[in-house]
Amino acid sequence: MDRAEIVHQNFLTRLATGDFPSGKPATNALSRAEAVGLFRTQCLSRALDRTSRAMQKAGQGFYTIGSSGHEGMAAVAAALRPSDMAFLHYRDAAFQLGRAEQVPGQSALWDMLLSFACSSEDPISGGRHKVLGSRALMIPPQTSTIASHLPKAVGAAYSVGLARRHPPEHQLLPEDAIVACSFGDASANHSTAQGAFNTAGWASYQSSPLPLLFICEDNGIGISTPTPDGWIAASFQSRPGLKYFHGDALDIYDTYSAAQRAADYVRRRRKPAFLHLRTVRLYGHAGADMPTSYMSKSAVEAEEANDPLLHSVRLLTDAGALTPSDALEIYTETLERVARAAAEAVQRPRLATAREVMASIVPPKRSVTPSNGPSAETRAATFGSDISAMDKPQPMSRLINWALNDLMLAHEEIVLCGEDVGRKGGVYGVTQRLQQRFGEDRVIDTLLDEQSILGLAIGMAQNGFIPVPEIQFLAYLHNAEDQLRGEAATLPFFSNGQFTNPMVLRIAGLGYQKGFGGHFHNDNSIAVLRDIPGVIIACPSTGADAAMMLRECVRLAREEQRxxxxxxxxxxxxxxxxxxxxxxxxxxSYPSPDESIAFGQIGQHGAGTDLAIVTYGNGHYLSRKAEADLRAKGIDLRIIDLRWLAPLPEEALLAATKGCKNVLIVDECRRTGGQAEALMALFAEAGHSRLARVTAQDSFIATGPAYGATLPDEAQIIAAAEALLL
Structure with missing residues (x-):
């Protein structure tokens, strides 16, 4: 027999003989009815685990990471409010089932079975993945997360206090809400988790309101690697800014009491807390995992002897709430009920086409209150003497700054955050005076942790804000790219568009800084961004374009939730x-605040038919520098500025190059993985036979005089154009 069947038989045998594990007596933390209700939820969670394995064996189910041993999380749900947003560990089916009991009209059993079966009728993911989640229960879906959901939980908690001062139009969380975030003991060691703990403590230490409850479900093992005894307690009992609580999740009374104390502390003090719960892991990690292959049989059996359901029956019996025979009836009836429902769930339709799978990559549009922008008087008071300079030529950095000012005046839900964006005004002065004008809670100087910056933005966006986070240099994104790929971009996909986290992520990047920084500050690779489904990438090359495109980016986030x-x-x-x-x-000069460049609208300079140069960013600037020499050589050309790098504006590009005999692509990024690869494929598939490209070398960028040695330059563009026209 497999371990799931052994646990099942052990429960039946020990229940019949009254052989219960030892533990503390029941307290008065729960009424008899409440305790019995929690036991029913625990049985339902256990039945779903058993059923998921049966469904998989029959080829009708596709997920077997279960919650057995963690059923005490039903008591945590009972201690919280259904309006408290919860980012859940993948072993928290009991929490979701317990919360569903608090909200009328829920069918959590049926919903989870549809998820096991990957049915397109699954109400949270639409059949795209087995996830815990529910819009009605305020549970944004997580996939098989390690710790990547912790930074956004910090951001969501921060947003609760921020919303009191600046209520966003699409606010989800009430003013007295707290945010819960659960994870395993092994996940607590992940650098992403450690960053979230540090950020929460850092904010709390400075008295920033942060109503966040971390819940560590400590079953003592991460897949096959044991957690050292006492490690979690030793690591978290004395963290600055983080209050420590402990409970035994084998005991529903103790769990409820500990969770209630922790939640009350967080709700009253608006400070983060760490709830450390003792659990066990039954059945191994997942369906294919055999725990006896890396644990001794005696150790596995010792865990199984501590079955939370047996503990619950002991406690309920002692409290006079339930007899063992009544408990057995609840258990067997629940197994039968779940099996009957599963037989129906496996017959429900599933996704079948690429179009169906991809339908939720792009989130739905939402209605917003129109904004006519600030009054002339408000702008004058904000900009001061800058107003008189707006009709005079200015560099790009200043025009971006003015655009951010206007956008923040027009939309109070916009919040900037990042390293040095406030007091310093950014490394390059792009955000100068914004904090002075809009305050420290709308222009946030963050700690130096890119994962926390993006997590802050993702969490705030889930409570109605439009975050504009900044990554100081493109190379720094790699410290946190999973927050973009694994969290921000996938949320609408795995929630069927029910949860979104719109934002505009500003990144200073690309190459050509003369003699400064090397490859940490000159990074010309955007491959990590280009392959994330649903993410829009915009890259201006002139100051006016930057201002107008930034306005469109905010519109895309605000109205289209992108x-x-x-x-x-x-x-x-x-x-x-x-x-x-x-x-x-x-x-x-600064474009009027009502001017913007539409998503997918490309730029074009000239109308020549000999040559079309397709480029962007610094490549556009270099191509325009090369233009005079090319025209002097008798080449009639047009220069096309992409502006929007992903998704590619394919139809606009093909229309803009129509009638041109030759197409030269100038790509400042690397030859491998650069934008030119997609452009070459596009034009080749469209029938352009005379194509060439100028790209950067597959190299990092050097510091000092050799900064441009691996990058395209004006001479290379001229040479490539001449060669193409031969």
Whole structure:
């Protein structure tokens, strides 16, 4: 027999003989009815675990990571409110089932079976993954998370206090809500989790309101690696800014009492707490896992002897709430009920086509209150003397700054956050004076942790804000890219569009900074962004475009709930001249606040038919520098600025190059994984036979005089154009 069957038989045998594990007596923390209700939820969670394995064996189920041993989480749900957002560990079926008992009209059993079966009728993911989650229960879905959901839980908790001062239009959480976030003891060691604990403590230490309850379900093992005895307690009992609570999740009375104390502390004090719960893991990690292959049989049997359901029957019997025979009836009836429902669930339809699977990658649009922007008086009071400079040519960095000012005036739910964005005004001055004008709670100087910056943004977005986080340099994104890929971009996908986290992520990046920084500050690879489904990447090349595109990016986030990356070319921040020193030809005046560049709208300079240069960012600037020499050589050309790097504006590009004999792609990113690969494929598939590309080398960027040695330059563009036209 497998371990699941052994646990089942042990329960029946020990129940019949009254052989219960020892433990503390029941307390008065729960009434008899409440305790029996929690036991019913525990039995339902156990029955679902057994049924999921039977479904898999029959080829009708596709997920077997269960919650057996963690059924005490039903008591945690009972101690919280259904309006408290919960980011759940994948072993928390009992929590979701318990919360469903608090909200009328829920069918949690049926919903979970549809999820096991990957039915398209699954109300949370639409059959895309087995996830815990429910819009009605305020449980955003998580997949098989290790710790990646912890940073956004910090952000969601921070948003509760922020919403008191700046209520967003689409606020989800009430003012007195707390945020719960659960995870395993092994996950607590992950760097992502450690960053979240540190950020929460860092904020609490400075008295920033952060109503967050971390819940560590300590079963003593991570797949096959044991957690050292006492490690979690030793690690978290004395963390600054983080109050420690402990409970025994084998005991529903003790669990409820500990969770209630912890939740009360968080709700009253608006400070984070760490609830450490003792659990056991039954059945092994998942269906295919055999715990006796890495644990001694005696150790496995010792865990099984501590079955939480046996503990619950002992406690309920002692409290006079339930007899063992009544408990057996509840248990067997629940198994039968779940089996009957599963037989129906496996017959429900499943996703069948790519279109069906992909339907929720792009979130649904939402209605928003129209904004006509700030009044002239408000703008004048905010901008001061800058108003008189707006009709004069300015570099890109200043125009982005002014655009951010106007956007923050128009939309109070916009919040900037990042390293040095406030007091310093950004490394390059792009966010100068914004904190002075809008306050520290709308322009947030974060700690130096990119995972926490993105987590803050994701969590705030789930409570109605439009975050504009900044990653100081493109290379720094790699410290936190999973927050973008695994959390932000997948949330609408795994929730069938019911949960979203719209944002505009500003990243200063790309190359061509003269003699500064090397590959940490000059990074010309955006491959990690280009392959994330649903993410929009925008990259301006002129200051006017930057201002107008940023406005469109905010609109996309605010109205269409999109995750947008706004990639700002650092080398073009201060750029003034184009052909000769002092010509000021690359500077622009500030576009009127009502002007924007629509998503997918490309730029075009010239209308020549000999050559189309397709480029973006610094490549656009270099191509415009090369233009005079190319025209002097008799080449009639047009220069097309992509602006929108993902998804590619394919139809606009094909229309813009129509009638051109030759297409030259200038891509400042690396030859491998760069934008040019997709562009070459697009034009080749469309029938363009005369194609060429100029790209950067597959290399990191050097510091000092060799900063441009691996990057495209004006001479290379001219040479490639001449060669293509031969």
């Amino acid at each position: 995750v947008v990356v706004f990639l700002e070319p650092i080398a073009l921040y201060p750029m003034r001249d184009l052909q000769t020193d002092g010509d000021n030809a690359w500077m622009c």
